[in-house]
Amino acid sequence: MSESQFNDDSYWLEKLTPEQYRICRQKGTERPFTGEYWNEFSDGTYLCRGCAEPLFTSNTKFDAGCGWPSFYQPANKEVIKEILDTSHGMFRTEVVCRKCGSHLGHVFTDGPAPTGLRYCINSASIDLQKE
Template identity: 60%
Template sequence: MSDLKSPKITKTDAEWREQLTPEQYRILREHGTERAFTGPYWNSTEKGLYRCAACDEALFISDTKFDAGCGWPSYFEPVKPDAVTEHRDISHGMVRTEIRCANCGGHLGHVFPDGPPPTGLRYCINGHSMVFEPQA
């Protein structure tokens, strides 16, 4: 896991609050989560690119999205290996691997070892942490 990589974009708390919606701020900056089956993109099948809602960094492409049945957008790999960083999360009485945007440090969700081939991973991502760019 990569806890050593520092985000490239840093802003004050006030700057993030001004830029993000209240829900985006709660998820990206306070490590919150949206309720299953309520956020954007969990059931989207449109082709395109998912970007970080805080810094516009490319995170996932629709070709790696799959229906995990969990109620959150799920992907089997990020758009590039260094798009996200992994961090040990021991909140809620369990050990999980948190995923953050490598560019701004925003909380995206978690990764689990129960995804499909070819990676066997499930990047379970909060829809409010992303914006979607349809394929042209």
């Protein structure tokens, strides 16, 4: 997969469902408690829906009660890019896949130990590869 594909809208329109496209490429969000993985606790690795980059592992997933898959750290800090998000009159930190730029969700500072972080991720942005 070349980086130029990641900048080609037709690539994304073919690869993703309309809902995945809205979330991953247009920075949308899914309604809480509706995504495929909000209540999934099988062992495995969560890959980027756009490029299959390993983003999170099941051993860092926890139930935050927010209705979205939540993790206290990425599989590797280098796979996530953080961006200041001031949309909707809020100050939040957006997280995107560093490899393909897909919108994943946001990170908050109200998570559990050991990091104190809560990566609140859209199910439409990830794909669970079960062990």
